[in-house]
Amino acid sequence: MTAHEPFSVWAPFAQDVRLRLGAEEVGMRGLAGGWWIADRVAEPGMRYGYELFDGENWSHTLPDPRSTSQPDGVHGLSEVTDPAFGWQAAWTGRPLAGQVIYELHVGTFTPEGTFDGVVEKLGYLKDLGVTAIELMPVQPFGGARNWGYDGVTWHAVHSAYGGPEGLKRLVDAAHAAGIGVILDVVYNHFGPDGNYNGMFGPYTAGGSTGWGEVVNISGPQSDEVRSFILDAVRLWLADYRIDGLRLDAVHSLDDTGAYSILEQIQEVADDVTARTGVPRTIIAESDLNDPRLITERAGGGYGLAGQWVDDIHHALHTIVSGERHAYYEDFGSLDALAKTLRGGFFFDGTYSSYRGRHHGRPIDVDTIPAHRLVTYTTTHDQTGNRASGDRPSMNLSPAQQVLKAAVIFCSPYTPMLFMGEEYGAQTPFAFFCSHTDDNLNRLTSEGRKREFARSGWDHSAVPDPAEPATFEASQLDWDFTPEQLEIHAAYTELLRLRRELGLSRADLSQLIVETGDGWLALGWEDVILVANLSESDVVAPYGGELIYSFTAPEVGPNETRLGAWDFALLRR
Incomplete structure (x- = not known):
């Protein structure tokens, strides 16, 4: 309110x-x-x-379902907030093209665990080459510790992070530093702790998403629930001056109307853009491999600015790590990686062994620009949804970590980093929560163990999400070792070269993606990355002038010799 x-x-x-x-x-x-x-x-x-x-x-x-502040938590009284704020930054915004996104969790990114703590790191992020931070959800949840996907009051800001004023201070400071702010929002379910909305009206419609009851956006009286969501979208984009939203798991939306809620969200973003002159970006997370999300509305799509692409991550992760369990079982070959780098989706109407059915449809690379696909070496999901929350950097060598980054940063797609990967963080990022109901904490822990057991993980390796130690272990350690300084320097240099060499080009039809015996070539006629994605030495039939490598490959005029997990960025 x-x-x-x-x-x-x-x-x-x-x-x-x-x-x-x-x-x-x-x-x-x-x-x-x-x-x-x-x-x-x-x-x-x-x-x-x-x-x-x-x-x-x-x-x-x-509490008010439309509360804008819950200073005493999700069970307490709501607080009336003043929409006025002394904005200082002169900010013209950034479209998605050319962005480098940095995903972070406010509670574990700094020792303070607050928006003001993030402000203190903006200079570090800018020097790294980041152009936008993506905040994991900041809507109020039960207790003090949570990933944020258990939010219940969708118009408010978690008080322990700094509340509404703290978020506005962060946005203003980020804009003053030339950095955009994207906010992760969850509209597919309500959290289990402090959700009183169902006492007021039909906010949910029965059935389960696996995280909670299905939100009522298509059933009787769903118009008001849609307005509840769309008003939240406008609140973040207009009142908080957030530059974009990342929509969590849109495949779990029970959206059967002629007008998709995604299209309506994009319309709100377009309206705020038109009124302010500052671009607003909508990015979806989807497991559907459906290009309609990022196809222009004139072409029958929803017109979103971008979407996360897990297939590229899965293809790259399986080759470097060797893991092939659960949803990784269809990946693991260079051909799979090459296919995803050429067109984003591995499943484009093809058969998925993991799903037991055909899945997805192809992206039209002639009409959809490359920047609409957001790619990464890891995310909060791909790290935190492992049994112990172990990061890739806890299992891979520095050369393997930087190699993965080189593939992502030298691709034409929009790159995203997950906090800490840029220096090879050795702290896990496990799932944590602190529900105010002990029974909810017990059920959450048991549910996580059942889920991991189905995927072949040892349930004894799963830390208790409700234990404070699980949260504390997931906080980043900012005291870098010499090895971490080397990884950080490599990330910084790769992002600088991405920008200066103009590697984020839109026309996928001109992209070169070739593979051989253990090697991958990725790039353009004038500049290309050759990478060895194997334990053996390889010779790739590409030569030229060496621009950058993490090690010391042998580069000739017509070929490059690469050691295990080595790469070379070449000017041709």
């Missing part, structure tokens, strides 16, 4: 509603469509909640 408006709430399930302001009870009158309004105007700092009458009993005081 923002200031200077009458208190109102959508509560079609209630027979009567009253507003609680401290010790005062204020009656509310019903309006059409299940809305209730009070003859009181919200002022900044007011603490409030709603009480619902079901025909027999009044509920206890509940």
Whole structure:
């Protein structure tokens, strides 16, 4: 709830509603469509909640589903916030093309675990070559520690991170440093702790996504639920000046209407862009391999700016790590990696052994620019959804880590780093939570162990998500070793060369992707990466002038000799 408006709430399930302001009870009158309004105007700092009458009993005081601040947590009173903020940065924004994204979790990125802690690292990120930070979800959740995907009040900001004012300070400071801000948001389920929305109205529609009940965006009275989501989108993009949103797991949205919620979200972003002149970017995470997400609306798509592409990650990870369990079973060959680098998707209507069916459809590389595909060596999911949360850098040599980065950064797609990978962090990033209900914590731990057992992991290796030690072990260690300094220098140089050599080119039809006995060539007519993705020495039939390598390959005019996990970036 923002200031200077009458208190109102959508509560079609209630027979009567009253507003609680401290010790005062204020009656509310019903309006059409299940809305209730009070003859009181919200002022900044007011603490409030709603009480619902079901025909027999009044509920206890509940937080506002549209709360913009929960200073006492998800079970406490809501707080009226003032939309005014003293913005300082003159920011013209950045489109997705040319971006380098850095995904981070506010609570574990710095020792402070706050937005202000992130502000202190903006200079470091800019020197690295990052142009946008992507914050894992910051909406309030039960307890103090959580990845953020258990959010329940979708218009508010977790108070322990710094609340609404803290997020605005971070956005303003990032913009002053020339860095954009992308916010990860979850609209496919509500978290289990502190979710009172179902007492107000039909926010969910039955069925399960695997994380929670399906959100009602297509059933009866779903118009208001869609508005709840779209108003949140506008809040982040307009009031908080967030540059873009990453939409979590859109394949879990029960979206059967003629107008997709994704298309409507993009329309809000377009409207804010038109009103402010600052680009707003919408990126989806999807397991569907459906190019409609990033196809222009004129071509029958949803017109989103980008989407995460797991297939490139899976293909690269399996070759370098040797892992082939669970959803990695279809990958592991150079041909699979080459296919993903040529067109983004490995599954483009082809058969998936893991799924037991055909999956996906091809991307039209002649019409969809390369930057719309977001690629990475790892993410919070690909690290944290391992049994112990071990990072690739905890299992790979420095040469292997930098090789993977070279493939991603020399591809034409939009690269994303996960916090700490740029120096080979040796701290895990395990799943953690601190639900206020001990039974929820127990069920979460048991569920994680069952999930990992199905994927072939030893459940004894799964740390208890609710133990504070699991969270504490996942905090980054910023005291670099000499080896980590070398990895960091390599990442910095590769990102500099990506920018200066113009490797983020849009026309995929001109991209060179070739493979041989253990080697991969990736690039363009004038500059190309040759990489050895094997333990044996190889000779790649590409030569030229050596621009950069992490080791010491033998580069000739027509061929390059590469040791195990070596690469060479060549000017031809």
